[in-house]
Amino acid sequence: MKKPQDLKPDTLSLHAGQRPDKEHGARATPIYQTSSFVFEDTESAAGIFNVERTGHVYSRITNPTNAVLEERISALEGAVGSIATSSGQAALHLAIVTIVDSGQHIVASNCLYGGSHNLLEYTLPRFGIETSFVDFRDLDAVKDAIKGNTRLVFGETLGNPGLDVMDIQQISNLAHENGIPLLVDSTFTTPHLMKPINYGADLIFHSATKFLSGHGVVIGGLLVDSGNFIWDQNNNFPQLSKPYKGFHDMIFTEEFGPAAYINRARKEGARDFGACMSPHTAFLILQGVETLGLRMDRHVQTTREIVNFLNHHKAVSSVSYPELETHPDHELAKKILPNGCGAVFTFELKGGKKAGQNFIENLNIFSHLANVGDSKSLVIHPSSTTHHRMDAAALEKAGISEGTVRLSIGLEDVEDLKDDLDSGLRSALKAL
Amino acid sequence: MHIFSGPKGLQGDDDPIIFVHGTGMDHTVWTLFSRYFLRHGRDVLSVDLPGHGKSEGPLLDSIELLSANLLDYLDSRNINKFSIIGHSMGSLIALEIASSQPKRVNNLVMIGTALPMAVSDALLELAKKNDPGAIDILTFMGYSKDARIGNNKNPGMWMTEGTRRLMQRAGKNVIFKDLLACSNYVDGLEKAKQVSANTLLILGENDYLTPRHKAKDLIDNFQSVTVKEIKDSGHTLMVENPNHVLNCLSEFLCKK
Numbered sequence: 085m086k087k088p089q090d091l092k093p094d095t096l097s098l099h100a101g102q103r104p105d106k107e108h109g110a111r112a113t114p115i116y117q118t119s120s121f122v123f124e125d126t127e128s129a130a131g132i133f134n135v136e137r138t139g140h141v142y143s144r145i146t147n148p149t150n151a152v153l154e155e156r157i158s159a160l161e162g163a164v165g166s167i168a169t170s171s172g173q174a175a176l177h178l179a180i181v182t183i184v185d186s187g188q189h190i191v192a193s194n195c196l197y198g199g200s201h202n203l204l205e206y207t208l209p210r211f212g213i214e215t216s217f218v219d220f221r222d223l224d225a226v227k228d229a230i231k232g233n234t235r236l237v238f239g240e241t242l243g244n245p246g247l248d249v250m251d252i253q254q255i256s257n258l259a260h261e262n263g264i265p266l267l268v269d270s271t272f273t274t275p276h277l278m279k280p281i282n283y284g285a286d287l288i289f290h291s292a293t294k295f296l297s298g299h300g301v302v303i304g305g306l307l308v309d310s311g312n313f314i315w316d317q318n319n320n321f322p323q324l325s326k327p328y329k330g331f332h333d334m335i336f337t338e339e340f341g342p343a344a345y346i347n348r349a350r351k352e353g354a355r356d357f358g359a360c361m362s363p364h365t366a367f368l369i370l371q372g373v374e375t376l377g378l379r380m381d382r383h384v385q386t387t388r389e390i391v392n393f394l395n396h397h398k399a400v401s402s403v404s405y406p407e408l409e410t411h412p413d414h415e416l417a418k419k420i421l422p423n424g425c426g427a428v429f430t431f432e433l434k435g436g437k438k439a440g441q442n443f444i445e446n447l448n449i450f451s452h453l454a455n456v457g458d459s460k461s462l463v464i465h466p467s468s469t470t471h472h473r474m475d476a477a478a479l480e481k482a483g484i485s486e487g488t489v490r491l492s493i494g495l496e497d498v499e500d501l502k503d504d505l506d507s508g509l510r511s512a513l514k515a516l
Numbered sequence: 517m518h519i520f521s522g523p524k525g526l527q528g529d530d531d532p533i534i535f536v537h538g539t540g541m542d543h544t545v546w547t548l549f550s551r552y553f554l555r556h557g558r559d560v561l562s563v564d565l566p567g568h569g570k571s572e573g574p575l576l577d578s579i580e581l582l583s584a585n586l587l588d589y590l591d592s593r594n595i596n597k598f599s600i601i602g603h604s605m606g607s608l609i610a611l612e613i614a615s616s617q618p619k620r621v622n623n624l625v626m627i628g629t630a631l632p633m634a635v636s637d638a639l640l641e642l643a644k645k646n647d648p649g650a651i652d653i654l655t656f657m658g659y660s661k662d663a664r665i666g667n668n669k670n671p672g673m674w675m676t677e678g679t680r681r682l683m684q685r686a687g688k689n690v691i692f693k694d695l696l697a698c699s700n701y702v703d704g705l706e707k708a709k710q711v712s713a714n715t716l717l718i719l720g721e722n723d724y725l726t727p728r729h730k731a732k733d734l735i736d737n738f739q740s741v742t743v744k745e746i747k748d749s750g751h752t753l754m755v756e757n758p759n760h761v762l763n764c765l766s767e768f769l770c771k772k
Contacts, residue, residue, distance in 0.1 A: 090652075091664065131762075135547070139759070140671065151671035152667075155667070155668055155672060163674060165673040165674060165678070333523040338520060343678055
């Protein structure tokens with residue numbers, strides 16, 4: 085029997101979630117820049133509010149432009165649904181608070197984006213949610229860190245900034261053995277390089293600010309639900325498996341089955357916390373997603389050349405990129421990231437902090453700023469910026485030193501990037 | 517048998533609405549519609565057939581056995597008269613019950629249906645082996661070409677993956693037994709002649725699993741039937757065009 089031919093990722097990137105506008109024939113996704121939507125009549129209004137009819141009410145909860153983006157990312161990830169949020173941080177917050185209550189616990193990788201680390205280490209404890217940070221390469225440590233009140237395991241597909249490759253299959257097995265889900269931050273890989281759901285991830289979030297939008301012009305996030313986790317397999321998640329007074333005693337697992345989580349996240353989290361995405365932002369991210377495959381391939385191709393260039397430069401002591409045999413996760417990367425390990429990586433300059441300052445200040449094309457995943461190449465010194473709130477021990481665990489420099493490789497001509505880096509590196513050598 | 521009846525449970529309605537799901541599915545496919553009728557004061561029993569969803573029990577591989585099982589359950593709840601709505605395989609169960617219990621069924625609704633509902637040997641073979649390819653085919657064929665691109669009426673949800681996940685939750689042999697039950701139900705056309713209930717068929721214009729033209733004999737065999745065709749919709753009408761299906765149901769079941 086002929087195998088069904090589902091649409092391929094590059095086609096989904098352009099089409100999923102949107103068909104030409106029936107009223108005007110617009111081929112591009114229209115921007116529905118409206119706070120609210122007129123009801124047909126009182127009966128259909130009541131029906132939409134009671135979740136018996138589909139439709140839009142208020143753009144904090146759903147919006148047609150955002151819905152296209154949400155559907156498109158769901159299609160690319162192989163997920164049942166998504167929610168667009170005001171930022172990646174908002175997506176992470178929504179992911180957590182949908183299922184983790186005060187008095188409960190998270191096990192997280194010790195190699196996280198600084199913003200995620202701040203939320204887990206400093207902010208969530210104010211609300212009674214504690215986190216144990218663990219080296220995800222040490223599976224026994226992960227296992228030992230999971231406690232009776234642990235409700236979530238969380239890490240990044242590629243750790244920031246050292247590019248630790250998460251063994252999603254192994255970590256998800258550990259989480260599932262304990263009846264809890266695995267959340268992954270897939271910002272660095274995007275669905276073009278890896279689909280975490282295929283390896284056992286239950287929930288995904290993206291900072292869409294980065295490669296998904298790809299042009300450094302918006303802030304946005306996406307929370308994605310695989311629909312795989314069975315939320316009523318135990319009593320760990322009463323938010324989903326018991327009546328919710330905030331929605332007329334709705335039991336989400338009973339009414340939505342595989343889509344229980346994403347429905348609770350929208351009906352409670354989007355409604356009450358309100359960190360929604362602007363429709364204009366969704367439109368801009370959609371423009372980026374249309375060329376995701378093309379851009380990611382070019383990002384990776386250029387990154388490989390730059391990694392090779394730096395790896396042989398006399399001002400550089402080491403380069404951390406999983407495609408290099410020297411990277412501790414090289415074998416795992418070959419297995420789960422065959423199309424590339426993204427376009428963000430770190431390297432160590434000889435000469436420490438002073439060399440780092442000289443290097444960054446003598447770059448011309450690379451922009452010194454706190455972002456990654458732009459079409460333009462970027463550089464930053466993590467220990468003094470994105471990770472400056474981490475103490476020395478935490479920095480060491482995260483693989484960051486004073487000489488660590490993080491690059492995000494853009495779409496410029498690779499020879500121009502090499503020339504720029506060479507100029508900066510020559511200045512760095514003067515610090516030695 | 518596990519049923520969804522809303523937070524308050526059954527309230528003694530003299531014409532409760534029974535929802536019956538299709539192959540490899542469960543009661544959650546009826547959530548929107550159940551909520552509508554519950555809000556309008558009707559009793560709803562959205563069932564998980566034996567071995568489906570949260571219902572235990574042996575898998576039954578004939579429409580007759582599935583129907584008898586459901587009738588036993590309704591008897592146990594002292595539900596005498598009712599309206600019954602089924603999708604795909606569930607529509608055959610609804611037909612079987614409406615034909616065998618003409619005095620008990622007030623209204624019959626068959627959604628995404630055809631008779632005979634033959635299943636190819638190749639698909640049956642995949643399902644028999646519990647090959648995930650069977651779910652891929654049912655998911656792919658279960659949606660119109662447009663719906664495979666998306667633009668879900670339910671914001672932010674990717675339709676085909678939602679259906680795939682639901683079927684992936686089905687236990688071993690569930691899909692095979694369901695498909696076998698559909699394929700072996702050969703008396704349906706004769707049964708249709710015995711139906712006295714008000715009957716509505718809701719069909720998708722672009723249904724690839726139970727194509728519109730394959731419902732013609734069924735339509736001809738009913739004493740009286742209303743047919744609603746939903747433009748641009750495939751087999752999974754409740755997901756592709758939920759508001760349109762709800763309009764058809766509310767108009768049909770709430771008319772006096």
